[in-house]
Amino acid sequence: MIYYLLFVGLNVFNLSGLVSDLRLLRLIRLAGLMGKLKIIFHTNGLLYVVFFTITFLLVGAEAFAITEHVSLDTAFWWALSTASTVGYDAIFGKTIPPHSIVGKFVTLVMMLLGIGIVGMLTSSITSYLMRKTNGANTLHTHDDIELVLRKLDDLEKQNKDLADQNKQIQAEI
Helix, strand or coil: CHHHHHHHHHCCCCHHHHHHHHHHHHHHHHCCHHHHHHHHHCHHHHHHHHHHHHHHHHHHHHHHHHHHCCCHHHHHHHHHHHHHHCCCCCCCCCCCCCCCHHHHHHHHHHHHHHHHHHHHHHHHHHHHHHHHHHHHHHHHHHHHHHHHHHHHHHHHHHHHHHHHHHHHHHHHC
C-alpha cells in the first residue's frame, strides 16, 4: 500500500520530467556550479542534513497521507508547513488538521523534530557563509602579518647598522 501511494502520488514512471531534470543538471554542470555545490554541501555535513530533511519530510508526508486519507502532494505540503512553521499554514491560510490519533501523533513528531531540523539546516548554511567570510578575513590578516614581518625585518637591519656605526664611532674616540 505504501509503495502504491508513493509511486502513484509521485508519478515515478513519468520519464518526461526526469529528462528535463537531467537537462537542468547538465546546465548546472556547464555553469560551473557543481564544484561550488560540492563545497557547500560538504560544509558541516550539510549534505547529510539535507538528505535527512528530505527523508523526514517524505516519511512524515507518507504517514500523514495514509492515516488521514489525503493525497500525497497535499500531505507533502502539510509536512513541509508543519515542520517549518509548527503547523501554521500562512500561505494558504488553511491548516489540515489531523483527525485520527496516529495522525495527531505524526503531527506532534513533525512539529517537535521539524523545528530542530530546520534549525540544523539554517545553522549549516550559516556556518558555510561564515566560514567563507572568515576565510576572506584570514587572507587579509595574513597579508597584514606579512607586511608587519617585512617592516620588522627592516627595523632589525636598521638597528644592526646603527649598532655597527655606534661601535665604529666609539672605536675612533
